[in-house]
Amino acid sequence: MLRLHVTDFNLQHTLECGQAFRWRREEKGYVGVVGDSVWKVSQKDSTLTVESDPPASEEEVIHYFSLSSDLRKILTPLQGDSVLAPAIKEFWGLRILRQDPWECLASYIFSSFNNVSRISTLVENLSGCFGTPVGVNGLGQYTFPTAERLASLTPKDLRPIRPGFRDRYLLETAREVAEGKFDLEKLHRIKAEEAKKTLLTLPGVGEKVADCVLLFAYGRMDAFPIDVWVERALRKLYFHGRRRTFRKMQHFARKKFRGAAGYAQEYLYAYVRKHLET
DNA sequence: AGCCAGGCTAAGA
DNA sequence: TCTTAGCATGGC
Numbered sequence: 001m002l003r004l005h006v007t008d009f010n011l012q013h014t015l016e017c018g019q020a021f022r023w024r025r026e027e028k029g030y031v032g033v034v035g036d037s038v039w040k041v042s043q044k045d046s047t048l049t050v051e052s053d054p055p056a057s058e059e060e061v062i063h064y065f066s067l068s069s070d071l072r073k074i075l076t077p078l079q080g081d082s083v084l085a086p087a088i089k090e091f092w093g094l095r096i097l098r099q100d101p102w103e104c105l106a107s108y109i110f111s112s113f114n115n116v117s118r119i120s121t122l123v124e125n126l127s128g129c130f131g132t133p134v135g136v137n138g139l140g141q142y143t144f145p146t147a148e149r150l151a152s153l154t155p156k157d158l159r160p161i162r163p164g165f166r167d168r169y170l171l172e173t174a175r176e177v178a179e180g181k182f183d184l185e186k187l188h189r190i191k192a193e194e195a196k197k198t199l200l201t202l203p204g205v206g207e208k209v210a211d212c213v214l215l216f217a218y219g220r221m222d223a224f225p226i227d228v229w230v231e232r233a234l235r236k237l238y239f240h241g242r243r244r245t246f247r248k249m250q251h252f253a254r255k256k257f258r259g260a261a262g263y264a265q266e267y268l269y270a271y272v273r274k275h276l277e278t
Numbered sequence: 279a280g281c282c283a284g285g286c287t288a289a290g291a
Numbered sequence: 292t293c294t295t296a297g298c299a300t301g302g303c
Contacts, residue, residue, distance in 0.1 A: 018284065112285035118301060119284075164299030169286080206286050227284040245293065269284075283302085291294075 002050040002058055008071040010093025011043035017094055017270045018116050019216050021107050021123040022144070033127070034064055035100060036143050038135030053135040066095045066219070074221070078257065078264050083237045087271035094270060096262055097216060101184045102177060103144040104217035109169050109204040111212070125161045151178035169204025176202065192220050207246065215262040224253040224261040233272040 015023045015030050023032040029042025029049070040051040050061050062068055071093070078084045110122045123144070130149050131142035151174045155167040163170065176182040182202065187195045192214065199210040211225035226234075226249055234249050235241060244252070257264040 108284075109286095111283090113283065113298070114285085114300085115283035115302065117283095117303095121301090162300065164301095165286090165297090166299085204286065208285060212284070225284070228282090229284065247292080273284095281303095283300100286298090288297095289295085291292105 002052075002056075002061060004048040004050070004058065004061060004067070006043070006046055006048045006065075006067060008093055009043070009046075009048065009065065009067065009095060010091070011041060011048065013091045013094035013270065014065065014097065015041075017091070017266060018273070019266065020097055020099055021116075021120045022127070031141075033131075033134060033141055033143055034060075036134055038141045063098055066098055069095075071095060074260050074263055078260050078267070081256075081264075084264060084267060087267040090274075091267055091270045094266060096219070096221075096266055098219055099217045100144070101187065101213065101217040102147055105173065105177075105184070105199075105202075105205070105209075105213050106144070106147075106150070106170060108209045108212045108216075109173060110163060110166055112166065112169075112204065112206075112209065114166075122161060122163055126158075126163075129161060147174045147177035150174035166204060172203045173205070187214075187218055192222055195220070196223075207250075215265070221259050221262040222254065224250060224257070224265045226250065226253075226265075227269075229272050229276070230265060230269055232276060233268045236276070 011030070020032070023030045026040070029040060031038065031040050033039070034056065037052045037054050037056050039056065042049050050056065075088055079088055107119065107123050111119050127142040127144050130145035130153070133141065134143050135141045150171060153171060155171065158167045158171070177184060187198065190198070195214060195218065196210050199205050199213060200207070208225050208227055211223040214220040214223040215225060226246060231249065234252070235243060238252070253261050253264065
């Protein structure tokens with residue numbers, strides 16, 4: 001068991017903001033599968049407790065929760081914005097995770113034209129059917145299936161999951177990754193623009209999904225995913241209720257939020273999901 | 279019951 | 292470059 005002293009960190013906001021799909025609430029804390037390990041995490045004040053099986057290192061925990069980044073320093077410039085200020089205050093401590101690129105990519109392929117609760121169900125069922133069991137006392141915990149595993153499947157095999165039209169997007173993308181035609185590791189090393197362009201070549205991956213992967217798996221803080229909620233937020237809070245084209249919204253966000261665009265997006269998203277429902 | 283969801287693709291202006 | 296239809300499915 002690990003105990004970490006954490007500052008500027010809120011576990012609930014971080015895990016419930018919808019960036020990751022495999023965490024579920026337990027009596028006290030959350031249970032999820034990270035890589036090949038089951039994690040049980042809880043927070044009391046500035047103490048983060050992590051029980052994992054097989055055990056994860058402190059470095060892995062720090063990496064996953066982005067605990068080494070200086071959140072205060074990142075958010076301070078954003079707080080000058082009168083729209084973001086209350087959102088940042090309310091969700092203070094929300095950190096952008098560093099998820100596994102393949103799991104993140106596959107999960108967000110499932111996200112298109114879908115709602116959060118069903119995305120979670122899809123990801124959970126996919127893992128249950130095609131992942132491998134993990135954790136001795138985790139009971140019914142499964143890893144997220146590898147690209148290789150999924151590449152061996154047909155849409156028919158996915159039927160029990162009921163992913164709808166997204167089935168072939170997932171399988172074709174899995175094939176490209178498994179066959180080495182698409183190098184997820186390389187995305188760490190190339191420029192953001194290049195990385196996005198590369199992601200856009202994958203079936204089922206458009207601007208929004210690409211931005212999510214860049215932000216939630218690769219820590220590219222200049223990525224600004226625009227979904228229906230963020231579009232609504234921008235329109236209502238920045239554009240006086242008027243529509244803007246996707247490209248204009250992107251340009252606006254990049255210019256306004258710079259290298260903290262990813263965090264601006266997440267706090268906006270959390271804020272509108274809570275206050276702008278319907 | 280019926281609307282809508284962390285969009286993408288293809289086609290057409 | 293922008294707009295639009297169609298999409299499988301189930302949550303609410």
